[in-house]
Amino acid sequence: MGCLLALGASLIIADAAPPAAKSQSAKRPGPAAAAVCQGCHGANGEGAPAAKIPRLAGQSADYLDKQLRDYATGARTNEIMQNFAKPLNEADRGAVAAFFASRTAPSIAPNPRATDFQMARGHQLAHQGSEPERVQACDNCHGPDGSGVPHSAPYLAGQSADYLAAELQSWREGERKNDAGKLMYSVAQRLNDADVSAVSAYFASLGAP
Amino acid sequence: MVQRLKEVDVVIVGVGMVGSIVAKELAAAGYKVVGLERGDARFTVPEFQSPAVHDELRFDIRKALMQDNTREPVTFRNARSETALPVRRWESFLPGTGLGGSMVHWNGQTYRFQANDFELATRTRERYGKNFLDKDVTIQDWGVTYAELEPYYDRFEYLLGTSGKAGNIKGEIQPGGDPHESPRSREYPTPPQKEHFQGALFRKAATSLGYHPFPQPSSNLSQPYTNPEGVKLNACVFCGFCERFGCEHYAKSVPQTVILPVLLANSNFELRTGCQVQRINLDSTKKKATGVTYIDTAGREFEQPASLVITSSFALNNVRMLLLSGIGKPYDPETGTGVVGRNYAYQTVSSVASFFDEDVFINPFMASGASGTLINDFAGDNFDHSGLGFIGGAFIGAVNTNGRPIQYHPVPPGTPGWGKGWKQAVVKHYNHSVMFSLHGSSVSTRQNYLDLDPTYRDAWGQPLLRMTFDFPQNDLKMAAYVTAKGVEIGKAMGAKQVAGAPRTAPYTTTVYQTTHNTGGTVIGNDPRTSVVNRYLQSWDVPNVFVIGASAYPQNASWNPTGTLGALTYWAIDALKNRYLKNPGRLVSA
Numbered sequence: 001m002g003c004l005l006a007l008g009a010s011l012i013i014a015d016a017a018p019p020a021a022k023s024q025s026a027k028r029p030g031p032a033a034a035a036v037c038q039g040c041h042g043a044n045g046e047g048a049p050a051a052k053i054p055r056l057a058g059q060s061a062d063y064l065d066k067q068l069r070d071y072a073t074g075a076r077t078n079e080i081m082q083n084f085a086k087p088l089n090e091a092d093r094g095a096v097a098a099f100f101a102s103r104t105a106p107s108i109a110p111n112p113r114a115t116d117f118q119m120a121r122g123h124q125l126a127h128q129g130s131e132p133e134r135v136q137a138c139d140n141c142h143g144p145d146g147s148g149v150p151h152s153a154p155y156l157a158g159q160s161a162d163y164l165a166a167e168l169q170s171w172r173e174g175e176r177k178n179d180a181g182k183l184m185y186s187v188a189q190r191l192n193d194a195d196v197s198a199v200s201a202y203f204a205s206l207g208a209p
Numbered sequence: 210m211v212q213r214l215k216e217v218d219v220v221i222v223g224v225g226m227v228g229s230i231v232a233k234e235l236a237a238a239g240y241k242v243v244g245l246e247r248g249d250a251r252f253t254v255p256e257f258q259s260p261a262v263h264d265e266l267r268f269d270i271r272k273a274l275m276q277d278n279t280r281e282p283v284t285f286r287n288a289r290s291e292t293a294l295p296v297r298r299w300e301s302f303l304p305g306t307g308l309g310g311s312m313v314h315w316n317g318q319t320y321r322f323q324a325n326d327f328e329l330a331t332r333t334r335e336r337y338g339k340n341f342l343d344k345d346v347t348i349q350d351w352g353v354t355y356a357e358l359e360p361y362y363d364r365f366e367y368l369l370g371t372s373g374k375a376g377n378i379k380g381e382i383q384p385g386g387d388p389h390e391s392p393r394s395r396e397y398p399t400p401p402q403k404e405h406f407q408g409a410l411f412r413k414a415a416t417s418l419g420y421h422p423f424p425q426p427s428s429n430l431s432q433p434y435t436n437p438e439g440v441k442l443n444a445c446v447f448c449g450f451c452e453r454f455g456c457e458h459y460a461k462s463v464p465q466t467v468i469l470p471v472l473l474a475n476s477n478f479e480l481r482t483g484c485q486v487q488r489i490n491l492d493s494t495k496k497k498a499t500g501v502t503y504i505d506t507a508g509r510e511f512e513q514p515a516s517l518v519i520t521s522s523f524a525l526n527n528v529r530m531l532l533l534s535g536i537g538k539p540y541d542p543e544t545g546t547g548v549v550g551r552n553y554a555y556q557t558v559s560s561v562a563s564f565f566d567e568d569v570f571i572n573p574f575m576a577s578g579a580s581g582t583l584i585n586d587f588a589g590d591n592f593d594h595s596g597l598g599f600i601g602g603a604f605i606g607a608v609n610t611n612g613r614p615i616q617y618h619p620v621p622p623g624t625p626g627w628g629k630g631w632k633q634a635v636v637k638h639y640n641h642s643v644m645f646s647l648h649g650s651s652v653s654t655r656q657n658y659l660d661l662d663p664t665y666r667d668a669w670g671q672p673l674l675r676m677t678f679d680f681p682q683n684d685l686k687m688a689a690y691v692t693a694k695g696v697e698i699g700k701a702m703g704a705k706q707v708a709g710a711p712r713t714a715p716y717t718t719t720v721y722q723t724t725h726n727t728g729g730t731v732i733g734n735d736p737r738t739s740v741v742n743r744y745l746q747s748w749d750v751p752n753v754f755v756i757g758a759s760a761y762p763q764n765a766s767w768n769p770t771g772t773l774g775a776l777t778y779w780a781i782d783a784l785k786n787r788y789l790k791n792p793g794r795l796v797s798a
Contacts, residue, residue, distance in 0.1 A: 129254035129457075134441065134470070140259040140457045141446065181444030186433045 030099040033092040036084055037100070046105035049160035049204070055108070058209060061094075061101035062151035068093045070178040077175070107158040107208045114161075114201035118194075122202025125195060126156075135190040138199065141183070147209040152180070158208025164200035172196075211502065213512045217241040217479075220501050220515035222486045222530060223522035225310020226770070227756045227777045229464040229472055230368075231519055233438075234781045236477035240789075243513060245484040245503055248307030253465055257455030265615045269453050274314045276304040276523070280668035283525060287679045287715045289542060289656065295665050295673065301718040302555075302726055303453065304523040308482060309464040311523055311724065312770070316452045316578025316610055317428035317461050319371045320767035321362050321775070324355035324391040325590045329763060332590065333600055342600065343683055345655045347552055348763045352734035352743040352798075355391050358775045361782075363394050365774030366426075369462035370434035370442055373397035373426035387423040389585040402431045402445065407571050407643040408582035411607035414701035420584040425608055426771075427579030428462035438471045449611035451578030461578070481505075485669060489518050489534040489753060497793065498536075498753050504669055516792060517752050517784075524759040528553075528659045528729030529674040536750050537730075537740045540658050542677075548740045550660045552653035552728040553676065554764040557684040559603065559647040559711045561695035562619050563704035569641050573612030581608030581646075584698075587691045588766035589650065599686040601650030603766050605695045609644045619644055622708050645699065647691050649712070651727075651764040654681045659729045680714045688712040725769050727761035732776075734798060744783035744796045745776065751795045754788075756780050 029043065037056070041047055045056030056064060070076035071085035072093075088096070114122070124130060126146060129137040138146060141153045148155030156164065170176040171188035179185065191199070218240040221228045228244055236242045251257070267273045276299075284293035305311030325332050328350045333341065342348070375396045376386025401424035404412070412422040429445035436442070445460040459466050472478055483506035490499045490512065500514035520527050531537055531549050540551035565571070583606025585591055594600055611617060619642040620634040662675035680688075692711035699707035712722075733739025736748040745760055747753040756777055758769045765772075787796045 129258055131252050131254040134459055136457050137258045182433050186443040
């Protein structure tokens, strides 16, 4: 039933997709507009951890939709993603977001570079926070074990460690700023490089929800 | 055996908001300060973290953050003809315990009282004549004016980072703010919180009726903020778990998020938790305090000598501490003489429920403790009371703070109280209702007071505080009047059914109303009608300062914390710059 629905969606918006994407859509599941995403993020949005390409499978559709919109408007910056997001109309965006939100994919392996100390510190930051730095638990917003709280808080569990670390650094430097109330900026400001590595490695080690 | 400890400069009874601020200022000025807190130490991490802190059953229903009333309840009766019984389950009001005090579980609603409130007796007489009020009303002037307190209000709001929109800056009315407010020296430290949908509906309806809606001043912050102490706070995420809960986001201004990090880093300050203060000790003249006696969690008794004693407990406990210590003459309702326990007041909170069609989605859960929209057109003396037979009023607002599943289920009058009919009504109305709060003032009267209970004692063998209270006629008339106004606004919002619930007598301790208990150690310029002078210093024992909402001679239309913060900084100025330069004497007016 899911496949039939997805196929239907691809037929409806096929005209809006570039020719290259059209040919790919024949081999891959999902709407035509998703085909170009699949090139990097994987057929089911499994991501490419080593290349800092995030996992999208099962992610909140509202979150994915907002990120695409923010790339299109420049509220979130990334040259590659902005180029892909700008041509998408609202319907394409929604279809792409819904498609990846509906996918499942195997989790990536735990980050082999993390030490036991890093994992313990990551666990603490994720579940409890740290009073000396006055930083609250990631789970407060991102859900138990970083499993995500739709609509707005993405899951972190099973996400690429390198991607998470890069994003935390980006929040901290003020380069990424598409959060409400500067929430992520406030948190990232209080994490040093060691904490960023630890918490990113910890979440990467968890199975994706 | 009592262990006598080394003398310190200052001992503070109760390390909540007031205690933390006073301790911080005096420790920074070089004095050795000991803070005694009966409850536990607790911090944002780990004590207030999710998901544990969102346990509605534990915190909301079972009152996990409140004073332990298996060991230390309050006894209550409506009138002197009755026998008071211990309140074994907090419902009507919720005194907190533990580091940070009751502020830890506050909603962050940060108002100022108006100039009129501080000179209420004089202004009422001037405007309405001397025979306007019922004979039993005992309202009085504070002995300190709004103009004197303004800089201290400002300081407190900037400590908290309060989010709001000024309505009157130095006499200039500001669009979007409250035009009725007394002049403030500058804008709020942070802009107002986002307006939720019910607030927008309210604003539109109130405007159409010619009223002046404005955003609720909130100490759940709208944006990140660094306060003058250098402490950083985050923006609120509108989780709807403020009142009765700790905030997991460092977004609600409480001692832990605004001042304790600075205080606890000062080696002049020592925090001792689990310390149940039994009394303030006096010397043989009964005019000088020598320190306090407390019992720790292991049952050991200590005497902590100190040159200066500050009681900064919850209002009710400040009163009890003076009564237990024999400081000041207890109030006698028979003769109307005596002062300690006199002029206990509360607040008179009514409500209006508006029920909408099912295509109007309110999403009540998307809220903070202070993200509402309200009007002050019927608060305080902002309207003409001639011919109405009462003074005071209420703010009226769509200020609902949450949509939590156990506690929040608005249903129209006539709905069955339980069973299938009730369940169906809850499902039908949960997301399509707006509850207004009508937050009303409370006059003090001759028969409402606090004293020591003759029968019941606490776990340490000390008499409990006894509360004798019922709603004065003045306040019941006020509640009926403002509730009718609230119903009109509900109708103007387009609700298909509007139900007003004015507060009625008798007062009951079994229904939550407000934790704004005031009076009992009243401020003033006349020792015959006040316990403390205008600097919150005991008339009888000058090295004791009593800082709390217990100082309010009557209660105004707004939440009392902003005014308490202002009074705290006002008292600190007098302490640091006047009292401590000439200790042991009354600070002259």
